[in-house]
Amino acid sequence: MWLQIKLALEQSTTRFLTHFAGLLPGLVAFLLAIIVSIVIAIVLAFLVRRLLKSLQFEEHLSQWGLSSMAEWSPMNRPTLLVSRSIALLVIVIGFVIGIAAFDAQWTAALAQTVLAYIPNIIGATLVLLVGAIVARFLGRSVLIGAVNMNLQYARLLSVGVKWMVIVLAVAMALDHLRIAQGIVELAFGILFGGIVLCLSLAVGLGSKDIVTKSLERDARRSSSEVYEDPLRHL
């Protein structure tokens, strides 16, 4: 019996070592691909940083109204964000090449999945970009309009509008990326529905007196200003 156990162990060890020996070249190739891609990524990131710096990329970004990109960037430098993104992309490509060394079938399947997903990534990026721009524009419009209407909670309104648009854009982007679609839809619905319900209850119940007084004050002001205020602008 011990002989049979010994034989089984020897066979499994042989199978494992044989299989491992078969994988070893692929593993070495994988590690080599990762190392080479890291080196290329570092060099490319350095070149991209130099290029963007010479093109005054960060200054142009603030002129284009995208200075908030600096807030998302490491060390508040969009140049670093771009260069590191490119470096990450190169490393991912190296990873994919490394995977191909194990089994061509795996690579084909992976490549197919990745390529099919790229339009979603592009679409989601565009949605986020447009959402950020629209959020900024609307937030600013609401802020200026509310200040000109003498509303003390102007900034709160502006921030609220901005974040609502951003949340909408993020939900749309996640939906586009097909990430936890059901959860995102449900969470978004609950969030927005909850916000609208809260506002309705606040205005209808909690702030009824404030709104009434505010409207009365505005009505008194608009009727008295037309006839009594001597100031004429134009």
Next chain:
Amino acid sequence: MDFAATTEGTRQGIERRSEHENLETDSISRQVRETTAAIDSADLVVGILGGVDHDGFTGICDGLRTLAGSPRVAVLQAEAATGQPISGAGTDGGPSLFFMSWPNADTAGAATVSIAAAYHSVFMAAEQLQTRACCVFSSQIEGTKPAWIGQFAQGLLENEADLVLAHYARHKFEGLLNVSIISPLMRSLYGKRIQNPMGPDLGTSQRLFRPVLTAEEKNGGGGVHALATLAPSAVCGNLRVREMYCGPRVYRPTDWTNVSSLLSAVLTPVFLEMERNAACWQRVRGSAPVPVAGERAWVSQDSEKLDVQRMVESFQLGNRELQEIWSLVLPPTTLLELRKLLRLTPEEFHMNDALWARIVYDFALAHRLRSISRDHLIRSMTPLYLGWAASYAREVQDAGPLDVEQRNERLAAAYESAKPYLLSRWRWPDRFSP
């Protein structure tokens, strides 16, 4: 009626009209052509817009009948001015008046954009009829005598001036936008001391309204505003500008919910014009008065105590909440001075003239550079304008007419003194950007 003269006039009118067919491109052009087909030509076109009531209209017509010689005058009237249109009329001897109902002239209560379109349509009618001069009356002026109207138009017909503007007798709290920005800015930029560079009651010669019309059509109407472009075009073209004293103008009541829209509608064309004429105003130094005709009238400056608290509160709210936007437009020194004003109570609130002049210049520059959306830019200026208005109102509360004149003169001088600041920032925006 002299049939020979009419036939000759018809022939000449047809010839002139054919030369200008290529100018007619839009619906206003079509309407102008249809309505002016009733007469062949005229020496003077007078547009009476919707701000003039029936008495004012009658006074203007009486004034036109005092014109020397026998000019043919086409009167374009808004239906609101008379209650119902009057068509075709002429008088024997003296000026011949031809009345035409003019839908584009009905601007009572309209936004300033449609007012610009009304002026544009009157200029087009003048061009269509090949007149020597064109007058537009848009506001109700108290105590307007017929002789004033006659003098107003006579100078244009006799080629003594190319642009005639009304110099109103004004209460200290009237025309604040003009007092605070338009008049001193135009004075500082173009070197001419004009009380109301944007009218609205004005007269132009063919030498002025024709290039303005061409510029409007070349730009497709985009950004060229008839009222904002007349005075700068006249000064930059070395044309003769004159003012006429007249009585007090009736102003519309202030709509406090719409001050930002008013600022946007008025200042946008002014800043665009500034950008367009940069090559002209950068060479100008100092200013000179323009000839003024007529007898000056004064109005009582008495008024009730004005409560500036609301305007100060608007300014303070803007100062707290709009710093992020103002920091894109104003340099740190200006922002610091504005923050100091936060500590002042309404009773001691005062905005320095030099500070205000620099703020206006900074906004004009930001408008040119498109630092932020232009509409947002001008609207964000509203709290600053209300702050200035509060400071001004507090200062002139108990002032007499001469004190008010001196006060306005000091403000205009501040604009002129700050012009080098504007020139530096305009020429090197990167070096001086906030």
